[in-house]
Amino acid sequence: MDSLTDDLWALVLAKLPIRIFTCFKVVCKQWKSVMESPFFRKHFVSMHENSSSSSSWLLMSTDGRDAIMDYYHQCDIWGLKRPLSSFIKSALNDKNPNQKYLDVKVVAYSDLGLILIYAISKIKEKSSLYVANPVSHECVEIFLDPLLEKSQLCIPQWGIATRVDENDILLSFKVVVVNRGLSGAMLNCLIYSSETGMWSLDNTPFSKYFFTESSISLNGNLHWFAINKDSQDFLISMDLYTNSTSSDRWRVSHFPDLEKTIKFDRSCCRTPCHGFLMYINIVSTTKVDGSLEEKLCVWRLQSEGWQLISQISPGSILTGDFINYAPLTINPFDAKTAYFWSEKQESMLYINLHTGKSLTYNQFELTSNRRTMIPAHDPRAVISLKNTCVGLVPFVLPQWLYRIPNMVAVRRV
Structure with a gap:
């Protein structure tokens, strides 16, 4: 092992999760030097830059006590098991x-x-x-x-x-x-x-x-x-x-839709892997024939203002006078999946912001405290039943x- 060069050690150690990096630094001076090098960091990040399914993120209520939506997937990048x-x-x-x-x-x-x-x-x-x-x-x-x-x-x-x-x-x-x-x-x-x-x-x-x-x-x-x-x-x-x-x-x-009729209270979503703040809402626009058309619009905040990056038909489930769903967030890693939640129906709606395709899930397993539930289709997510659409912090x-x-x-x- 003493014969391995720093670049080889970097290739080996980069396959391990972030959480134990701190411990590695006290093994020996060589490991500490390797793990603090720009080469090691760049190599590790490049290995995992497309590993969105292995990353961890959540929405927290503004009182800082309850997670509303917690995606963890055992988080391979960080080595989280809970x-x-x-x-x-x-x-x-x-x-x-x-x-x-x-x-x-x-x-x-x-x-x-x-x-x-x-x-x-x-x-x-x-x-x-x-x-x-x-x-x-x-x-x-x-x-x-x-x-x-x-x-x-x-x-x-x-x-x-x-x-x-x-x-x-x-x-x-x-x-x-x-x-x-x-x-x-x-x-x-x-x-x-x-x-x-x-x-x-x-x-x-x-x-x-x-x-x-x-x-x-x-x-x-x-x-x-x-x-x-x-x-x-x-x-x-x-x-x-x-x-x-x-x-x-x-x-x-x-906001870019101040003069338009909107469906939801305004809120923004942060996508740190892309470095942008995003805003989503359903906006009513007037067609050539004078009729109204509803579009699910997504904007991205730029230095010069809001830029419209997506405009799709939201489908019948989010249109009409009575809407049970409210937006939760946009996937912070791929920035293409929007999540909506219906507290009344206890169901989750996923919408692809590029294609407009949507999926609805209402099969959940209640946890022991009966305040949170886990979607049967996706064991990575944990969703709270309390204050689900009020004061969310990403x-x-x-x-x-x-x-x-x-x-x-x-x-x-």
């Missing part, structure tokens, strides 16, 4: 078995596999904030600014954004908390940087907008749904790593292990 949601729930408790928490919840997810945990301990109800990788169990604590103490927070909206270099190494992260008043309007925005270990107050030009959902993290940006005083929907984006001034890092995007495991960078003024757990 659903991803179970790792998220134990990310903090496994590190602090002696710590008693009054409340622990995940408040934000990054596109590189990190989660943001807000915890209140039973000791004097002290608040704590953690950034963690739920699978590797790497976890760091961030000190809280006095403005972020429990008594100072009204209705906070959290977010976490990350920055990588040309070698795809995670350099830093930034935590954002938008503090809203009881009316929903923004009170202030605080940003924590792992590079400085400090919080800073940011001035936003959208203080009178109402933030309605949790943030979506993608490519160093955070995105929120917002409503203005005229009850119009917008997407507000924040570029955390721009070199521009504070006001220039904020951007508002008008979380996708990346195809590489991004280590939390060294930080200033933080305490590793």
Whole structure:
């Protein structure tokens, strides 16, 4: 074995799952050097770039406690033998078995596999904030600014954004908390940087907008749904790593169907393997003869605005006056399969966004707690029966292990 060169070791080790890479690094200096090399990372990613069926992703409710839809498939890339949601729930408790928490919840997810945990301990109800990788169990604590103490927070909206270099190494992260008043309007925005270990107050030009959902993290940006005083929907984006001034890092995007009749409440889907934010809805358009036609439309957010990338007939199951289905998400890896859920009928609808073909599944096996069920056709998915279409947050495991960078003024757990 000592005669094997670094490139041969890279070819061998790349066949093993990500979760045990951390252990491999302490075997010997050669293995550590191999696994930290750009060649090893590029080779591993190229081996698994088309392995969407072996990847893990889920939708979480915004309270951070329940997985709505959990695809794990034993996750060959990461080596998971149980659903991803179970790792998220134990990310903090496994590190602090002696710590008693009054409340622990995940408040934000990054596109590189990190989660943001807000915890209140039973000791004097002290608040704590953690950034963690739920699978590797790497976890760091961030000190809280006095403005972020429990008594100072009204209705906070959290977010976490990350920055990588040309070698795809995670350099830093930034935590954002938008503090809203009881009316929903923004009170202030605080940003924590792992590079400085400090919080800073940011001035936003959208203080009178109402933030309605949790943030979506993608490519160093955070995105929120917002409503203005005229009850119009917008997407507000924040570029955390721009070199521009504070006001220039904020951007508002008008939805492309604001003037049209739509079927569903607006929501966006993140496809991190493609690096895009996507929006889907059924839109009524007027034909040449004056009659109305309904199309299932998919847009992709570009720097210049929304780009229509798909427009298909949704079929009779999603048209008409009474629709029992609501969109859940778009497959984050292939970006071509849309998932719809009917709580009334307890059935799942899959639609191919390229061909328009659809499949409906209503055969499920209830789990022991009778709150979740597993589709009989697809044992990879676990679907919750609770709040299935309210406040969903996407979380996708990346195809590489991004280590939390060294930080200033933080305490590793």
